[in-house]
Amino acid sequence: MLQAALRSGAAHRRAVFEVFARHLPGGRRYGVVAGTGRVLDELENFRFGDNELTFLREHNIVNEETLAFLADYRFSGNIYGYREGDLYFPASPIMVVEGTFAEAVLLETLTLSILNHDCAIASAASRMTNAAGKRPIIEMGSRRTHEHSAVAAARAAYIAGFASTSNLMAGKMYGVPTAGTAAHAFTLLHDSEQAAFEAQIASLGPETTLLVDTYDVAEAVRTAVEVAGNKLGAVRIDSGDLAAAAQEVRELLDSLGAFDTRIIVTSDLDEYAIAALAAAPVDGYGVGTSLVTGSGVPTAALVYKLVARETATGKLEAVAKRSVGKPSRGGRKNAYRLLNESGHAETELITTGGLVPEGGVPLLHELVRDGEIVGREPLSAARERHAAAVATLPQEALQLGRGYAAIPTEFA
Amino acid sequence: MLQAALRSGAAHRRAVFEVFARHLPGGRRYGVVAGTGRVLDELENFRFGDNELTFLREHNIVNEETLAFLADYRFSGNIYGYREGDLYFPASPIMVVEGTFAEAVLLETLTLSILNHDCAIASAASRMTNAAGKRPIIEMGSRRTHEHSAVAAARAAYIAGFASTSNLMAGKMYGVPTAGTAAHAFTLLHDSEQAAFEAQIASLGPETTLLVDTYDVAEAVRTAVEVAGNKLGAVRIDSGDLAAAAQEVRELLDSLGAFDTRIIVTSDLDEYAIAALAAAPVDGYGVGTSLVTGSGVPTAALVYKLVARETATGKLEAVAKRSVGKPSRGGRKNAYRLLNESGHAETELITTGGLVPEGGVPLLHELVRDGEIVGREPLSAARERHAAAVATLPQEALQLGRGYAAIPTEFA
Numbered sequence: 112m113l114q115a116a117l118r119s120g121a122a123h124r125r126a127v128f129e130v131f132a133r134h135l136p137g138g139r140r141y142g143v144v145a146g147t148g149r150v151l152d153e154l155e156n157f158r159f160g161d162n163e164l165t166f167l168r169e170h171n172i173v174n175e176e177t178l179a180f181l182a183d184y185r186f187s188g189n190i191y192g193y194r195e196g197d198l199y200f201p202a203s204p205i206m207v208v209e210g211t212f213a214e215a216v217l218l219e220t221l222t223l224s225i226l227n228h229d230c231a232i233a234s235a236a237s238r239m240t241n242a243a244g245k246r247p248i249i250e251m252g253s254r255r256t257h258e259h260s261a262v263a264a265a266r267a268a269y270i271a272g273f274a275s276t277s278n279l280m281a282g283k284m285y286g287v288p289t290a291g292t293a294a295h296a297f298t299l300l301h302d303s304e305q306a307a308f309e310a311q312i313a314s315l316g317p318e319t320t321l322l323v324d325t326y327d328v329a330e331a332v333r334t335a336v337e338v339a340g341n342k343l344g345a346v347r348i349d350s351g352d353l354a355a356a357a358q359e360v361r362e363l364l365d366s367l368g369a370f371d372t373r374i375i376v377t378s379d380l381d382e383y384a385i386a387a388l389a390a391a392p393v394d395g396y397g398v399g400t401s402l403v404t405g406s407g408v409p410t411a412a413l414v415y416k417l418v419a420r421e422t423a424t425g426k427l428e429a430v431a432k433r434s435v436g437k438p439s440r441g442g443r444k445n446a447y448r449l450l451n452e453s454g455h456a457e458t459e460l461i462t463t464g465g466l467v468p469e470g471g472v473p474l475l476h477e478l479v480r481d482g483e484i485v486g487r488e489p490l491s492a493a494r495e496r497h498a499a500a501v502a503t504l505p506q507e508a509l510q511l512g513r514g515y516a517a518i519p520t521e522f523a
Numbered sequence: 524m525l526q527a528a529l530r531s532g533a534a535h536r537r538a539v540f541e542v543f544a545r546h547l548p549g550g551r552r553y554g555v556v557a558g559t560g561r562v563l564d565e566l567e568n569f570r571f572g573d574n575e576l577t578f579l580r581e582h583n584i585v586n587e588e589t590l591a592f593l594a595d596y597r598f599s600g601n602i603y604g605y606r607e608g609d610l611y612f613p614a615s616p617i618m619v620v621e622g623t624f625a626e627a628v629l630l631e632t633l634t635l636s637i638l639n640h641d642c643a644i645a646s647a648a649s650r651m652t653n654a655a656g657k658r659p660i661i662e663m664g665s666r667r668t669h670e671h672s673a674v675a676a677a678r679a680a681y682i683a684g685f686a687s688t689s690n691l692m693a694g695k696m697y698g699v700p701t702a703g704t705a706a707h708a709f710t711l712l713h714d715s716e717q718a719a720f721e722a723q724i725a726s727l728g729p730e731t732t733l734l735v736d737t738y739d740v741a742e743a744v745r746t747a748v749e750v751a752g753n754k755l756g757a758v759r760i761d762s763g764d765l766a767a768a769a770q771e772v773r774e775l776l777d778s779l780g781a782f783d784t785r786i787i788v789t790s791d792l793d794e795y796a797i798a799a800l801a802a803a804p805v806d807g808y809g810v811g812t813s814l815v816t817g818s819g820v821p822t823a824a825l826v827y828k829l830v831a832r833e834t835a836t837g838k839l840e841a842v843a844k845r846s847v848g849k850p851s852r853g854g855r856k857n858a859y860r861l862l863n864e865s866g867h868a869e870t871e872l873i874t875t876g877g878l879v880p881e882g883g884v885p886l887l888h889e890l891v892r893d894g895e896i897v898g899r900e901p902l903s904a905a906r907e908r909h910a911a912a913v914a915t916l917p918q919e920a921l922q923l924g925r926g927y928a929a930i931p932t933e934f935a
Contacts, residue, residue: 112708310527315526435764
């Protein structure tokens with residue numbers, strides 16, 4: 112595509128691409144923006160080196176004119192975007208890329224890969240943290256997804272309110288708080304459950320979390336308190352009927368004087384299972400598979416569409432395809448969230464032509480100016496923004512059932 | 524876990540971990556092994572450098588004894604595994620890791636991340652290539668998944684019979700054949716559809732594939748043949764009722780004398796949509812989202828479990844947890860596929876204790892010996908093995924509906 116556009120000359124026309132979702136998959140009520148910071152990180156290093164160019168040349172994938180363009184490639188345009196942690200709805204232009212066609216079209220796969228993955232994870236994570244209320248959730252899904260997706264998933268989950276992750280690389284790269292856990296293998300490795308608990312406490316102190324369901328839960332809890340005393344930090348239950356098990360373990364812990372020992376539950380939890388445990392004496396959750404797979408929605412359905420381009424006469428003109436069932440709206444957009452008097456979100460307003468609604472909260476922010484990255488922010492800002500944004504939603508938007516978008520998208 | 528085991532001394536006990544799936548998620552009839560080669564690639568570089576150690580030290584994540592162990596870490600044990608492209612069933616031990624507990628437990632997240640992702644993708648891909656029969660499928664899902672998962676997904680899809688990928692990095696890293704496509708943006712960029720087609724053909728020749736659904740399909744097909752002549756390679760339809768559209772386009776192409784111009788269809792295809800197009804005049808498919816998300820099963824439910832470990836007296840002993848609903852079978856396994864006289868698979872036989880069934884095809888192969896990688900093979904071998912393995916399945920195993928595993932797993 113690039114090669115043919117270079118040949119026709121159209122490659123150098125100014126162009127505007129936008130990233131948006133035609134719908135929220137899975138009957139979700141809102142989407143959560145995540146990955147913007149990763150897009151900026153990757154954009155900074157998005158170059159074609161000798162290695163890449165040699166591959167393209169040797170396999171005759173593109174011609175010399177295109178190779179020369181790629182060798183010099185460096186995005187020099189502008190990017191605007193919704194801030195990480197903010198919400199989005201159908202048609203929200205969560206990223207707007209302005210540049211020449213050639214330089215902007217090359218960013219399609221990179222930006223969509225990052226945003227489709229990270230937004231899907233953050234959107235699922237937000238439902239889980241809503242369901243968990245004040246109880247913390249540990250992200251522990253690394254083993255269930257691609258080794259690099261795992262790191263990005265931990266980052267996205269943190270934005271959406273997860274307390275910590277078992278992925279140490281996410282701690283190293285992004286400063287996400289890390290938390291560990293002992294597996295059944297640790298208990299099985301030792302000659303008895305008691306020996307395993309003693310080993311863990313000798314190394315990590317009584318504040319650690321002991322896994323109590325390798326053999327018999329009640330016996331393990333008694334052993335745990337015997338070994339650790341009533342200062343034992345927590346026990347983890349990873350199987351069975353978690354609500355019933357938590358109730359029994361709570362009573363047993365209390366009867367042994369371990370009133371402050373917390374109960375952590377894990378085992379294929381998703382937002383529905385978390386919600387169902389709301390009345391159980393549970394102090395924290397560990398979530399793996401369902402988080403990293405987007406809890407039924409593993410990709411966010413975001414697309415990257417050309418909405419305007421320069422004409423032969425140098426004017427910027429709105430364009431849109433007319434494909435059956437997949438229409439798009441031409442023209443460079445802007446976006447505002449309209450709130451009511453009590454501060455609740457009422458409308459996602461998408462404008463073209465420079466209209467600025469009174470009192471609307473502007474949603475697009477400058478991220479890249481003339482190729483320079485200007486929109487970085489700490490991950491904590493995204494996390495705080497997400498908590499604040501969710502608080503503006505109408506109460507019914509936090510229901511877990513399938514439904515329509517929490518607020519309507521309107522065009523002006 | 525490592526730190527506590529180093530402190531108790533149990534870390535140095537010999538141990539055997541196995542990777543297997545308790546069930547095949549989504550009612551799938553068989554799983555496809557993929558990722559083994561990537562595990563070997565990553566294992567070769569799996570070290571803890573200064574950067575990682577500094578992070579762990581500064582955040583007090585592990586103690587000095589553990590840091591010293593990690594600084595010297597290098598896997599020195601043995602790994603056996605099913606070959607890539609082969610099939611697996613519930614309980615198939617697709618990877619067996621032997622070493623000390625400390626060195627083997629550190630590989631859990633790495634091996635599971637790779638295998639859970641790649642097996643999920645390959646298992647979905649295999650259903651799609653079965654449904655497509657002799658028609659080629661292009662993998663084009665990069666934009667719908669994490670930027671690195673995309674590369675692994677293209678590799679896994681190729682093992683399971685996809686013809687090519689739009690992911691150039693998969694071409695570069697793994698030699699997967701690459702194929703490109705023009706997007707609607709290319710047509711919209713030009714002043715007319717005709718100008719876009721002319722630009723593409725001027726650069727890529729008439730053998731290229733023209734996208735014909737940006738505006739009106741019939742008009743686009745006429746323009747395409749006008750511009751390219753009847754040597755036009757292919758047209759692509761990306762929207763609408765694909766069966767009906769393909770029929771109309773075929774008739775139109777034939778009426779224009781473009782008898783050899785192929786028809787490629789895309790647009791959220793999965794194995795069911797591909798099967799439904801079997802009778803339509805379609806020459807090839809492009810599959811994106813459903814491939815990279817595992818078509819409803821984004822992770823393969825593989826677990827990494829300790830099945831044997833050295834006792835205090837130096838004997839290797841089978842171990843298994845008894846957690847409710849998640850029991851595991853202790854003991855180091857072997858695996859054989861039993862075929863009937865006509866060469867069809869009948870049973871997945873899992874053995875312990877060295878039993879070797881007469882005529883059974885051994886499924887576990889040496890991959891790593893004393894830390895040395897000995898099990899590399901070209902990707903083409905995996906692709907050929909997959910085609911051969913699918914041919915041994917009973918016909919009903921290729922049905923797309925939910926069901927039980929295609930052959931029973933037996934233990935001896």
